[in-house]
Amino acid sequence: MSLAQNRLGHSPVQVTSLAFGAAGIGNLFTPVTDAEAEQAITAAWDRGIRYFDTAPHYGLGLSERRLGTVLRGLPRDEYVLSTKVGRILEPAPTAGGDDLANGFAVPATHRRRWDFNAEGVRRSIEESLNRLGLDRIDIAYLHDPDNHAEQALDQAYPELERLRTEGVLGAIGVGMNQAELPARFVRDTDIDVVLLAGRYSLLDQHGLAELLPLAEQRGVGVVIGGVFNSGLLADPRPGATFDYTAAPAELVSRALDLEGVCEKYDVPLRAAALCFPFGHPAVASVLVGTRSAAQVDDAAAMLRHRIPGALWAELKEHGLLAADVPIPLEAG
Template sequence: MPESLVSGLPQLGLGCASLGNLYRAIDRDQAFATVDAAWDGGMRYYDTAPYYGLGLSERRLGDALRHRPREDFVVSTKVGRLLDPDTATDLPEERHGFVTPMPFKVRYDYSYDGVMRSYEASLQRLGLARIDILLVHDIGRLTHGDDHQRHFADLAKGGYRALDELRASGAISAIGLGVNEWEVCAEAMEIGQWDCFLLAGRYTLLEQEPLHGFLPRCERHGAKIILGGAYNSGILATGTRKGGEVHYNYAPAPADIVERVARIEAVCDSHGVTLAAAALQFPLAHPVVQCVIPGMGEARRVHQTQQLFAQAIPAGFWSDLVAQGLLDPVAPVPQAGH
């Protein structure tokens, strides 16, 4: 088992929720062009989930990657949601934010059998002979509210054992959680040994709460962070001036967030920095953060993202953010020419 699989992940990966038509439909050719652009740009890590388009993202990703040498790329997918056939579904209807998803409905299952079934179904949908990383998807109070304890008990009693067995047998290389809240990752550290946490939206240019407790705890546990939602689902990529609705946390951004991002944009302007470049590069300065996986649904976005990733950001930009109370003073910041 390559113990260093997670610590060897490249800094920039492809978040594939968009391949499942998150918020807008893309066709098969566009999905393939996106993956091809990522591949041609040297990106070798791809994150997907059964949930993304209710199977659509996994199908498209596997189809787009299958002809590539399998040892040359890393795929993570998730467990916790089984997809049951739904004969009553209205295909074009948007469900869970996915446009024209596949005809399945979600059933949560974090048990031993649920994890094993989910893993096997993902292999079939991807059409790949191997999955590298399995992440427990959206366990936690944010998704489950009062049902959290019941689901967490299923994970503690059986789901974790399934993941650990798959890892110990060498079938997969790493396990973790894929969530939008850090608290449940801390809880999970009590029940097992995790390689990574895909944490979305909680350690960004806008918010750095995990700096003071959670990220150091990950370091002690030996787990890396795969950082999803570096743009907080949109606003840190689009900024506040594009007109129309801007997104924060997968919903229209509230006024206080828009106001804070506008202040960050003013600092960007004074240093000639692109907001999205700062948002993409900032989290990577923390030693526990292994990679960022921005969501991209077109080849043009992939090219843009690579430019943003390479953009030089002067040291004075970060110190001005700190001086204006817009960045935690103890947050590690990228060195110019990272």
């Protein structure tokens, strides 16, 4: 299977339209075996995915180690790898316990320390390369600098810019679960890409207010994560999660209404949710967190699913999408 490739801003980096999000193989919420992680990554490669995203935060480095183990056996020039800076992993002062308080089912062997200064950025990149066992990273994101905006802008970003100039990185960006601060980075810096999680989906279009139009205007690529809003748009039902907490009843109702329209056109809601972001011209890729080969196969199938223009039109007619929200063009 061949996937479209899109360039990130003015950088030389091109990413596939579907990306592999590696938080799941870092034991997000529940354990994944080494074999299951390897099978998921291999399935992604077999389905044409050539963009893989990870972070030190994911499983206290487990995600990076598992991803690197497989990627080291694949042609380095044929894939794009991103990781993130902002959290330094340091050995825990006492042994024991787990990391479930931070969302990962791994032993609490290390603790995270926020660090967006220049030295911390260099250290983070070096340590990620060691865990990955690779000689370079293609994209480095500033990871969740919500409470560290000034340090990230004044210290971390310039250091990433120096690393990009030195050729250590091909592209730099910011990855967040909000749209407002990334818009500031797009306005005030020369980043190549924004990784926007959960804020441009069928249920939440906060990214459309400023960030996406600004990214289009400035030639900055956008990678969309969280298209299922942590589960509600994958399986809408009472008890489903939205942004990793129990979804409020009104959002469950809205998701079920979305699903009802999709069913009229024999389109799985997952397919509509996955394809929706591509209606905006700034969107280069959609990143799906996957923890098994079956989930990878499903994401690839959903991306290929034909979605008639009439479905999008009906969503707007029913007020489930605003009239001015851009929608994907129907293929063929």
